[in-house]
Amino acid sequence: MAVIDQSTYSPLPFFKSSHFNTVYRTLFHKMEITYERQRFETSDGDFMDLDFSRVGSGKLMLILHGLEGSSNSKYVLSLTQIANNNGFDVAAVNFRGCSGEINRKLYSYHSGKTDDLAEVLNYAEKLGSYDSYYIVGYSLGGNLLLKYLGESRSDYPKKLKSGVGVSVPCDLKGSSKAIAKFSNTLYMQRFLVSLKSKTASKFEQFPKAELNWQAALNSRDFFDFDNYFTAPVNGFLDAFDYYDKNSSKQFLKDIRIPSLLITAADDPFLSESCIPIKEAEENDGFYLELTPYGGHVGY
Numbered sequence: 001m002a003v004i005d006q007s008t009y010s011p012l013p014f015f016k017s018s019h020f021n022t023v024y025r026t027l028f029h030k031m032e033i034t035y036e037r038q039r040f041e042t043s044d045g046d047f048m049d050l051d052f053s054r055v056g057s058g059k060l061m062l063i064l065h066g067l068e069g070s071s072n073s074k075y076v077l078s079l080t081q082i083a084n085n086n087g088f089d090v091a092a093v094n095f096r097g098c099s100g101e102i103n104r105k106l107y108s109y110h111s112g113k114t115d116d117l118a119e120v121l122n123y124a125e126k127l128g129s130y131d132s133y134y135i136v137g138y139s140l141g142g143n144l145l146l147k148y149l150g151e152s153r154s155d156y157p158k159k160l161k162s163g164v165g166v167s168v169p170c171d172l173k174g175s176s177k178a179i180a181k182f183s184n185t186l187y188m189q190r191f192l193v194s195l196k197s198k199t200a201s202k203f204e205q206f207p208k209a210e211l212n213w214q215a216a217l218n219s220r221d222f223f224d225f226d227n228y229f230t231a232p233v234n235g236f237l238d239a240f241d242y243y244d245k246n247s248s249k250q251f252l253k254d255i256r257i258p259s260l261l262i263t264a265a266d267d268p269f270l271s272e273s274c275i276p277i278k279e280a281e282e283n284d285g286f287y288l289e290l291t292p293y294g295g296h297v298g299y
């Protein structure tokens with residue numbers, strides 16, 4: 001049994017509103033971290049940018065942001081400060097195209113692009129400065145992390161000690177339906193504005209690519225966008241194929257590195273299928289803390 005039955009998370013009354021909890025940090029929390037940026041070349045000729053905040057530790061925490069986030073997302077900045085204060089160096093990972101500069105390839109990042117995480121860890125190994133790694137992934141980054149940990153890969157670093165996912169859409173299809181609800185219209189439109197802007201840049205960068213650019217730019221929800229852009233540029237048949245192959249839920253049973261998923265029952269972005277109670281009960285190395293409140297990445 002790896003379900004944490006008694007969560008200690010007990011928010012103040014205002015934060016028992018899932019939507020208030022979801023938007024509060026983004027709208028009202030102001031903080032700054034002085035990063036040192038390091039860029040490395042990926043094996044396919046692209047690049048990724050890592051933003052380091054160091055305190056001289058031998059322990060490195062990697063932080064993976066969510067959809068259209070970056071190292072400057074409020075939740076990443078907040079965790080970076082907490083980690084530094086508790087003796088961890090931090091590398092805030094910017095997925096391809098999320099560091100403020102468009103990446104070189106037609107594709108960029110997606111919910112299951114685990115080889116990019118493997119390359120980040122390989123780069124960290126080459127630095128030779130750390131004796132242990134810990135990874136925290138939020139939302140999309142959490143799905144990527146849990147999928148990576150459950151893939152039974154041969155290239156896990158021995159220094160990788162644990163992983164934590166927060167507000168993870170373990171079932172991508174279910175999550176895409178949840179966030180498409182009318183009550184989530186503002187969130188959906190905010191994401192789509194950013195995604196479509198990047199898609200327009202990709203069209204300028206690769207005008208001869210055989211994609212239905214207009215359909216992608218006219219997307220009404222995540223399913224449309226994933227169907228017309230994410231899936232084809234990453235080699236999937238369609239959105240269903242993309243969701244089916246990259247949802248982390250199916251990989252949880254094979255996780256062997258100690259891992260924790262923290263998720264809220266009132267998360268407006270997640271369907272009930274995104275709460276892997278059965279998987280946690282059957283894997284002693286994978287822990288689930290289900291809180292009654294928390295919204296999406298609202299802790």
